[in-house]
Amino acid sequence: MDESEFLARRFEAHRTHLRAVAYRMLGSLSEADDAVQEAWFKLHRSDTRGVGNLAGWLTTVVGRVCLDMLRSRASRREDPLEERVRLPDPIISSPTGVDPEHEALLADSVGLALLVVLEALAPAERLAFVLHDLFAVPFDEIAPVVGRTPAGARQLASRARRRVRGAAPAPDPDVAKQREVVDAFHAAARGGDFDALVALLDPDVVVRSDGGTLRPGGLVRGAEAVAGGAIFAARFAEESRPALVNGAAGVVGIANGRPISVLAFTITKGRIVSIAILNDPERLDRLDLTVLDG
Numbered sequence: 001m002d003e004s005e006f007l008a009r010r011f012e013a014h015r016t017h018l019r020a021v022a023y024r025m026l027g028s029l030s031e032a033d034d035a036v037q038e039a040w041f042k043l044h045r046s047d048t049r050g051v052g053n054l055a056g057w058l059t060t061v062v063g064r065v066c067l068d069m070l071r072s073r074a075s076r077r078e079d080p081l082e083e084r085v086r087l088p089d090p091i092i093s094s095p096t097g098v099d100p101e102h103e104a105l106l107a108d109s110v111g112l113a114l115l116v117v118l119e120a121l122a123p124a125e126r127l128a129f130v131l132h133d134l135f136a137v138p139f140d141e142i143a144p145v146v147g148r149t150p151a152g153a154r155q156l157a158s159r160a161r162r163r164v165r166g167a168a169p170a171p172d173p174d175v176a177k178q179r180e181v182v183d184a185f186h187a188a189a190r191g192g193d194f195d196a197l198v199a200l201l202d203p204d205v206v207v208r209s210d211g212g213t214l215r216p217g218g219l220v221r222g223a224e225a226v227a228g229g230a231i232f233a234a235r236f237a238e239e240s241r242p243a244l245v246n247g248a249a250g251v252v253g254i255a256n257g258r259p260i261s262v263l264a265f266t267i268t269k270g271r272i273v274s275i276a277i278l279n280d281p282e283r284l285d286r287l288d289l290t291v292l293d294g
Helices: 003-026 029-045 054-075 112-119 123-134 139-146 150-167 175-191 194-200 223-233 281-286
Strands: 201-210 218-221 239-245 248-255 258-268 271-278
Touching: 003 029, 003 054, 003 123, 029 054, 054 123, 054 139, 112 123, 112 150, 112 258, 112 271, 123 139, 123 150, 139 150, 175 194, 175 223, 175 239, 175 248, 175 258, 175 271, 194 201, 194 223, 201 223, 218 223, 239 258, 258 281
Parallel strands: 201 271
Antiparallel strands: 201 218, 239 248, 248 258, 258 271
């Protein structure tokens, strides 16, 4: 085995981990793959003979690549359309359980609600939080990536942590109980039962929808407003198929044999505290929903 092949094998051993890091950083599966590929190019061009911890070295490389991608993304958001709600890519699994290939991506309870909050962080805050809090990278290794001292990197992560705790409440861990609430929600929406819907929703429930560039979504707050919207939207889906969306109970809406929406629910203490709705036709067409067949 030559040196190039040996290096490639060592990299492949870490690919799943690196993709998980990049997904948390970027909220995009395709961009995560691009970041991992860029890390491979950097590894191939670097002299790593003195690197004792290749996994750690690659993790910080991916972090730096993702940081550059986030900063580039932010610099393009000058058009008002770019201020619309943009949801991260959902990971769809069978309602019976998460697929093995997705387990690493969804470790640490990375639900869409958490990723939505991460989207609102400044790029350096997001990197410090993801690398330290989710992957235990020491601050002295994060500091050079963000151009701060270790104490400065610690402050970035602390600031991000406070925002995450305030905006992304921990979901109920029992998926079966989550499913009961989601099923009751859809039954009430289809039946036009406004009072039943309000009873299932937290008074301060937040709904974020992403319809893509041609039909920008938005944000709705409050149980009564959300209940009214749910009854209206229920008329458009011919079929609602249960699914796990980022490991939590969710639903895929179908019309004319095609997906028209993916709904991800965050349920805390038996009530729905947030719903993320992806109804962007272009992104829906790219989703692999074969896991829901059968």
